[in-house]
Amino acid sequence: MSSSESLVATEVLQESIWSGRRHLIDTKDLTVDEAHHLIDLAGRYAQGGAAAVPLPAVHRGRAMANVFYENSTRTRSSFEIAGKMLGLNVVNLDVSSSSVAKGESFEDTGRSLVAMGFEVIVQRHSSSGTAHQLVGMIGDKVRIVNAGDGANEHPTQALLDAMTMLQFKKSLEGVKVAIIGDVTHSRVARSNLWLLKRLGADVHFCGPNTLMPSYLNKFANVHLRIEDAIKDADFVMVLRINHERQQSGLIPSIYEYSQIFRVDHARIALAKPDVKVMHPGPMNRDVEITNALANDPQYSVVERQVANGYFIRMAVLYTLFVHT
Amino acid sequence: MESKNLLLKNGIVYSANESGLISKLSDKPLDLRIQDGLIAEVGQDLKPGRDEDLLDLQGLTVLPGFTDLHAHLRDFDQSDLDDFSTSTKAAASGGFTTVVNMANTIPPRDNLNSLMDTLERIRKSACVSVLPVAAVTKGLNGAELTNMIELANAGAVAFSDDGKPIMNMAVLRRALSYVLQADSFIISHSEDSHLSGGGCMNESPASLCFGLAGIPAASEAVAVAREIEVLRLAGGRLHFTHISTAAAVALIRNAKADGLSVTADVTPHHLALRDEDMPPYDSNFKMNPPLRSNDDQQALYAGVMDGTIDAIATDHSPHTAYQKSKEFEHAPVGVMGFETAFPLVYEILVLTKRISFEQLVAMMTIIPVKILKRPVVTIAQGQIANLTIVDLDKQWTFDVRRSPSKSQNTPFHGRKLISKVALTLYKGGIVFQDTDSKLLVSSI
Numbered sequence: 101m102s103s104s105e106s107l108v109a110t111e112v113l114q115e116s117i118w119s120g121r122r123h124l125i126d127t128k129d130l131t132v133d134e135a136h137h138l139i140d141l142a143g144r145y146a147q148g149g150a151a152a153v154p155l156p157a158v159h160r161g162r163a164m165a166n167v168f169y170e171n172s173t174r175t176r177s178s179f180e181i182a183g184k185m186l187g188l189n190v191v192n193l194d195v196s197s198s199s200v201a202k203g204e205s206f207e208d209t210g211r212s213l214v215a216m217g218f219e220v221i222v223q224r225h226s227s228s229g230t231a232h233q234l235v236g237m238i239g240d241k242v243r244i245v246n247a248g249d250g251a252n253e254h255p256t257q258a259l260l261d262a263m264t265m266l267q268f269k270k271s272l273e274g275v276k277v278a279i280i281g282d283v284t285h286s287r288v289a290r291s292n293l294w295l296l297k298r299l300g301a302d303v304h305f306c307g308p309n310t311l312m313p314s315y316l317n318k319f320a321n322v323h324l325r326i327e328d329a330i331k332d333a334d335f336v337m338v339l340r341i342n343h344e345r346q347q348s349g350l351i352p353s354i355y356e357y358s359q360i361f362r363v364d365h366a367r368i369a370l371a372k373p374d375v376k377v378m379h380p381g382p383m384n385r386d387v388e389i390t391n392a393l394a395n396d397p398q399y400s401v402v403e404r405q406v407a408n409g410y411f412i413r414m415a416v417l418y419t420l421f422v423h424t
Numbered sequence: 425m426e427s428k429n430l431l432l433k434n435g436i437v438y439s440a441n442e443s444g445l446i447s448k449l450s451d452k453p454l455d456l457r458i459q460d461g462l463i464a465e466v467g468q469d470l471k472p473g474r475d476e477d478l479l480d481l482q483g484l485t486v487l488p489g490f491t492d493l494h495a496h497l498r499d500f501d502q503s504d505l506d507d508f509s510t511s512t513k514a515a516a517s518g519g520f521t522t523v524v525n526m527a528n529t530i531p532p533r534d535n536l537n538s539l540m541d542t543l544e545r546i547r548k549s550a551c552v553s554v555l556p557v558a559a560v561t562k563g564l565n566g567a568e569l570t571n572m573i574e575l576a577n578a579g580a581v582a583f584s585d586d587g588k589p590i591m592n593m594a595v596l597r598r599a600l601s602y603v604l605q606a607d608s609f610i611i612s613h614s615e616d617s618h619l620s621g622g623g624c625m626n627e628s629p630a631s632l633c634f635g636l637a638g639i640p641a642a643s644e645a646v647a648v649a650r651e652i653e654v655l656r657l658a659g660g661r662l663h664f665t666h667i668s669t670a671a672a673v674a675l676i677r678n679a680k681a682d683g684l685s686v687t688a689d690v691t692p693h694h695l696a697l698r699d700e701d702m703p704p705y706d707s708n709f710k711m712n713p714p715l716r717s718n719d720d721q722q723a724l725y726a727g728v729m730d731g732t733i734d735a736i737a738t739d740h741s742p743h744t745a746y747q748k749s750k751e752f753e754h755a756p757v758g759v760m761g762f763e764t765a766f767p768l769v770y771e772i773l774v775l776t777k778r779i780s781f782e783q784l785v786a787m788m789t790i791i792p793v794k795i796l797k798r799p800v801v802t803i804a805q806g807q808i809a810n811l812t813i814v815d816l817d818k819q820w821t822f823d824v825r826r827s828p829s830k831s832q833n834t835p836f837h838g839r840k841l842i843s844k845v846a847l848t849l850y851k852g853g854i855v856f857q858d859t860d861s862k863l864l865v866s867s868i
Contacts, residue, residue, distance in 0.1 A: 128633070207749060227751035228635035229705030237749075250753070252635025290635055314638065315629045 160187035281339030489521025489810035518762035576606030609661035645671035670723030742831030
């Protein structure tokens, strides 16, 4: 116990780096120091497990709610295991079969969870801004982690992506990252854009123009040809293409998408020799990324991303309890 | 409202003159005697008579009552948001004595029964004049015309599917042409609903940053462009309401130069705010058309200054706090506007010297009245006493919690304002009196 207490003491020394924010809502507002704090802490969890930086006893056993208004297996499980390994009491709310299905507002659900004594709410919602709105509603009573809101942000995904990149590069300053796919509907793309820019990376995009939001070129380089985006890239991040985009007329066909915008060995050959290929999952193999490339250990770091996600979420939960 | 006999002392009076412009009647303060709902006498040093209440205006400004070309007063199945009683009290608080009420009520005002029901409710509950608009198409479905001539004869003051655009230009052509036979006109909510898609704010760098679907400026511009061409084809009169984009201003300017019968209004909120002024996901800043860019706002000012934009209209739209607390994309569109309208445009247009005070008063009084082809009310002996008295120097902070409305959805709560409505008279009755104002009341 004494060794863990001393570790806590060293953590407290870093407290000034953390602004004291009780919530992780987006990467737009995250400082470089805060991002590095979380990534460094996640790195210690990656090396030593939960025991490396144990959650102080006063916080253990506190209740954490996973509230996912939108289906998710990966992110929800990742948060669940991260919370449990730190010693939190994690409850998954099946909101699709609960009172929400009967029309309860997300504010009422949040307030009910506060009344039940939950101390952290991890929320995913299909509407942009709902995490921000929830902070305005109940943020004084509970810690809130955004696990994805509409097309807006998915901050832990961007943090785990930056952590993954930093396992191959000392710094992201000047590192070229090509993000390929449906940016309009992607919270992963937005959270990565804001965080990568802040960390000094050179961010490039390509995808069907119908899936590129207007004004994206004010924030990053946007290419008409995937080859130009990938050329000399250090990292290629492939986004999931949703089959609904074909039904809503935003792309002519999934077939054409796979021919023109799929990341494969031939296209990746244009990147730097040590390029790494990333995907937030779940992958549509042979649609946005070839099966062969996704399986190629020389390039693909997809499973490493998943592992890092778990460590990042531990670091986030730890920080929101200890440094606020 | 019980009409009492009043003597208003010492007001600086502006009225419409013979040439249809607003001007000051006299540099000296004037007195107004109000009897039986009419202006009985205008002059200096009027002596109070028996049974007259005396109000000393102490140099406050007396204007013709404001007319709003565009409001949603709710009532019917949306009586939780507001009803004719509460919403017209809010209108009176803003100095409006005549309010044009849009047809997209629930159920919609698209037939004679609903119009008669509206008129009956107005007669029972409204404290200012409410002029109902009827729908252009049945159920506001954009397809089949309503019985427009019958509705106009029964009291519909104009026709609009406002809240929704008419997307089928053949339907608009028929409507423009047919409504001429009722000597009425169409008020256009100009939007291409396909281009707007599921958008919920201006398409801009801000919409990208918020991860919200955008409504491009072109959504308004393409609608205005094609509607102008249909007007050229069909004839008739077309009024563009809540114009929000630079492109629409340019198109309307050209249409006027071509001699077409087009008029336009702009809202105080589009003059006061830009998309970048919206706090993140604050649905009290969500309306349709959305707040636009800085360039659009500048073009609106230019349009007001050169007369392309004729009138100020509020698009007053109450919504409950609960509805507005929903996810931003699901929160309803619209903001309240009556009580902040005059102070905002006075500050933005007059104090900045973009237009004269007289021109602003015209944009809120005689110009909308002329667009409606209704008789111009002046401040003179024998005229109806619809009067708005404003304190142009008053500095105050808007507190929506003091509004008589049932709703509180405004982007201007807590905003510091210059100038305030002190007193509103409708048919000689006091329908609003500012409790903070320095008016002195005494019964003789």
